[in-house]
Amino acid sequence: MSLLEIKNVSINYHTNDKTVYAVQDVSMNVDEQDSVGIVGESGSGKSTLAMGILRLLPENIIETSGEALLEGEDILAMDTKHLQEVRWMKMSVVFQKSMNALSPVHRIGYQMEDIYRVHYPNEDKKVIQDKIYSLLKMVNLPERVYMSYPHxxxxxxxxxxxxxxxxxxxxxxxxxxEATTALDVVTQTQILNEIIDLEKNMNIARIMITHDMSVVASTCKKVVVMYAGRIMEQGLVNDVLVNPQHPYTKGLMSSFPSFTGERKNLKGIEGNLPDMSIYPTGCVFAPRCPFATERCHKEIPQLKKYGDNWEVACFQSGGTSNE
Amino acid sequence: MRKYILKRLGSGALVVLFSVLFNFVIIRLAPGDPTRLLAGKDNPSPETIAALRERFGLDKPLLEQFWIYFKQLLHGDFGYSYVSSLTVWELIRSRIVPTLLIAFTGAFLGLLIGTALGIIAARKKGSKFDMFMCSISYFFDSTPSFWLGLMMILLFASILKWFPTYGMYNVRQNYTGMAHVLDVAYHMVLPVTTLVLIDIPYYFRIARSSILQTMSEDFIMTLRATGMSEQKIFFKYVMRNAIIPTVTVFGITLAYMITGVAMIEIVFAWPGMGRLMLDSITKRDYPTLSAIYLLLSISVAVMTIVVDVVYAWIDPRIRIE
Incomplete structure (x- = not known):
């Protein structure tokens, strides 16, 4: 059993006059100690997927279907009380704008203590403080951070x-x-290396949401490529990023400069993201795809096995069907 | 923190000092002459005017007048009113308590009710209650206080006869002790209600928008993700972050309290500072006016310092020197 099994998850936003199909029919697995990078351009639904799994989306305007099993328990179906017990104990999150990650008017140590008490309300203050000081040390922060304010x-x-x-x-x-997106590359590399060490020691699996292919290439085992709310291709980093099968993945790869290859113009991908409030009749990428055929516009391609741990949602890839 | 407070105190004292000079000059530059008003007749004799000018020291050069005034002030002496035979201090003393009575009660109730309603509306954003409160707050916000006061008198005093139409106490009955207190409270109901109704929309909208803004901050998302209950997030983290704008508005209201309710005082014939100020303006009662403005500027300076200190206490980002 995988640590996290996401099965056919769809997330729609309802606004006054339309429905946005932000995430459609996403299935993926995260094993223990796995590291999975979810990549895609802005608006591809990767953050919505993560926030949906964390149940942090405004529940009055979204509609979720499918299952997200964390150690066999469906997060999406949990009642609030149980969800609050699971949160942070089994899964935690680091957001992009870490400057605003904590309340600006309370001391950092105080907030960490308070968060510790969410799950261990009667723990001794000394024990909590020792724990927090050791955590700060682990991420190479000085002790004064405890008494500091975020600013x-x-x-x-x-x-x-x-x-x-x-x-x-x-x-x-x-x-x-997008936890390291806002940092300069030197700090980003340092922090990423620290995280990789920490998760080895603590047996943590990591999902990394980013639009930076190089971060995925250097820190993840698996990669999930998303476009317009759907998975286009997923598999091992060594397979997918080396020999991409989906035209979209190919396009993404040619949008990044390579250190080793010859200097050539970056290509990018023609066109823009489709209107996410219109439910597609065919492949979501077809309007921008240079290889699109008539079938691509009429029928939605399902993820098909292309190799071990490798799935592609494209009629052209020639994989074998899952069914 | 101490350095921060001392700095604020210093600048507050400077502000008061400057406003003394400024008010003195501005009042005397304004058109109109107290001696002409006091002399009364259509064509007062130049002798009367000259006598009055000499009596009030208005014949001396402006700078000398200021010097005399300033020396008096340093002794805590506001001088005599031109119009009544009382000292300015006696005049103000009799008026300041009634004003503070309605102004403070009104501001305090407005703060409590408005903020409470704002909190409820923010927590139930988009609900019927929220939409109702938002629209009604615009109504009361755009209502002039004197008109609302008049309507209150019309409805509750003239037609329903629940409350007195004017004044601070019943002049026919010389109540004493508890009866007097109750009588004043009874007279306070309409003016205070008017003030509260005018104040509520400010506190309501500020509390509501500030809470909504704080709720959309990223750290709320972090706290939610940790499994902290919405109750705790709200009362411990949202409130402290959202309260600053409310502190500002309440501080400013308190600062201008001694003259800020003049309209209400006039409508309800309330014997307060606002009316004293307007009377002093029409009668060019320089000493009284100067004293009122001085008190106002002291009050503004003091309240600004208090608000600044409260700010710094709530929000560490403001403590930076």
Whole structure:
């Protein structure tokens, strides 16, 4: 059994006059100690998927279907009380804007203590403080951070605080939503290396949401490529990023410069994301796809096995059907 | 923190000092002459006017007048009113308590009710209650206080006869002790209600929008993700972050309290500072006016400092020197 099994999850936003199909029919697995990168351009639904799994979307305007089994329990169907017990104990999250990750008017240590008490309300203050100091040390932060306010730290330090906070209960699953995107590359690399060390020691599986292919390539085992709310291709980083099968993945890869290859013009992908409030009749990528045939516009391609741990949703890829 | 407070105190004292000078000059630059008004007749004799000018010291050069005034002030002496035979201090003393009575009660109730309603509306954003409160707040917000006061008198005093139409106490009965207190409270109901109705929309909208804004901050998402209950997030984290704009508005209201309810005082014939100020303006009662403005500027300076200190206490980001 996988740590996290996402089965046919769809998430729609309802606004006054229309429905936005933000995530459609997404299925993926995260094993223990796995590291999965979810990539895609802005609006591809990758953050909505993560926030949906964390149940952090405004529930009055969204409609979710499918299952997200965390150690066999469906998060999407949990009642509030049980959800609050599971949160942070089994899965935690690091957000992009870590400068705002904590309340600006309370001391960092105080907030971490308070969060610790959410799950261990009667724990001794000394024990909690020791735990927090050791966490701060683990992410290479000085002790003074405990008594500091968020505005007194730099972006990189706050990111470390957010990471320390996310590890406070040693969760099984850590979701990083664009967690290092706002940092400079040097700090980003440092922090990513630290995380990889930490998760080895603590047996943590990580989902990394990013639009930075190089981050995925260097820190993840598996990659999920999303476009317009759907998975286009998923598999091992070594397969998918080396020999992409889906035209969209190919397009994404040619949108990034390569260090080793010859200098050539970056291509990018022609066209824009489709209107997500219109339910597609065919492949969502077909309007921008250079290889699209008549069938692509009429029928939605399902994910098909292309190899071991490798799935592609394209009629052209020539994989074998799952069914 | 101490340095922060000392700095604020210093700038507050400077503001008061400047406003003393400024008010003194501005009042005397304004058109109109107290001696002409006091002399009364259509064509007062130049002798009367000259006598009055000499008596009030208005014949001396402006700078000398200011010096005399300033020396008096340092002794805590506001001088005599031109119009009545009382000292300015006696005049103000009799008026300031009634004003503070209705202004503070009104501001305090407005703060409590408005903020409470704002909190409820924000927590139930988009609900019928929220929409009702939002639309009615615009109604009361655009209502002039004197008109609302008049309507209150018309409805509750003239037609329903529940409350007195004017004044602070019943002049026919010389109530004493508890009866007097109750009588004043009874007279306070309409003016205070008017003030509260005018104040509520401010506090309502500020509390509501500030809470909604705080609720959309990223750290609320973090706290939710940790499994913290909505109750705790709201009362411990949202409130402290959202309260600053309310503190500002309440502070400003308190600062202008001594003259800020002049309209209501006039409509309800309430013997307060606002009316004293307007009377002093029409009669060019320089000493009284100067004293009122001085008190106002002290009150504004003090309240600004208080608000600044409360700010810094709530929000560490403001403490930066």
């Amino acid at each position: 007194e730290l730099s972006g990189g330090m706050m990111q470390r605080v957010a990471i320390a906070l996310s590890l406070i209960f040693e969760p099984k699953l850590l979701i990083m939503d």
